[in-house]
Amino acid sequence: MHSFGYRANALLTFAVTALAFICAIASFSDKFSNQNPSAEIQILNINRFKKQSHGNDEVSLTLDIAADLQSLFTWNTKQIFVFVAAEYETPKNSLNQVSLWDAIIPVKENAKFRIQISNKYRFIDQGHNLRGKEFNLTLHWHVMPKTGKMFADKIVMSGYSLPDAYR
């Protein structure tokens, strides 16, 4: 009954159960944090706007991104992945989401930032629908925990538009 194997097994089972329980509690505690993130994005310049040789529109632009995501950090947060995507509709596609810029925020201190940057990923349409196109810029964040459930949310900012002519 009280052999070495039996005791080792009991100890291991208890340790794993306790650890799993603590992980679950840590993840659950994320639900009680108070979140009030804010963001503001401006288009500073359209650097380039043209139709590629195979017919797709491509834009290069400079963005001014200001955001405060400090309230998303909890003790169970490993990092926050933040990205800005252009989102728009075209006759062919009901939704186009094109990521323009992203960053990994490892600590709370860096979660309040302002950056002026041209798009990191190419902004290419599937087709040539971008002239005069109105689109949303959405700041998405993805909170990656030390353990447990991941969660994501976004702030949609509308009212941006592209020029009527290539340049």
Place this chain on the structure above:
Amino acid sequence: MGWIGETVDSIKSIKIRQLVTQVVTLGMIVTSALIIWKALMCVTGTESPVVVVLSGSMEPGFKRGDILFLHMTKEPIRAGEIVVFNVDGRDIPIVHRAIKVHERENTGEVDVLTKGDNNDIDDIGLYAEGQFWLHRHHIMGRAIGFLPYVGWVTIIMTEQPIIKYILIGALGLLVITSKD
């Protein structure tokens, strides 16, 4: 000899009724593990509800040896989601983030482009030759939960099969010799 001697003695003392009980117990353990796995497949809607991260392409978010819990629903794929996908001609599924999504107006089909957070370039180079987008059928699930380190167990067992056999042998011996 102590423990080993006792073990040998207890194997010798097994009677046929006891042996049957042990075999049934072992069978119950194996089948309940199988039931749990299949039930998870039903609940999560994906053929592999848990995956082990094998590469560092999503560091520092996911490191080698971490495990991810997957979920697959009918809901459309959106940019920013971490998806697990299969590429034709590759055995091992890849866990990366969707950075571009184009969804068709009438059919609802999607074109998805992915990238590892820790990689400098997107995944077009990883896809099959001539493939520029992932489609719905490539995607096995999206990651919803995370547990660090646990996957090392399977990584070690896959890379050092000898440890797997020792472990299975030891557990088997334990089940056979245990006398409740």
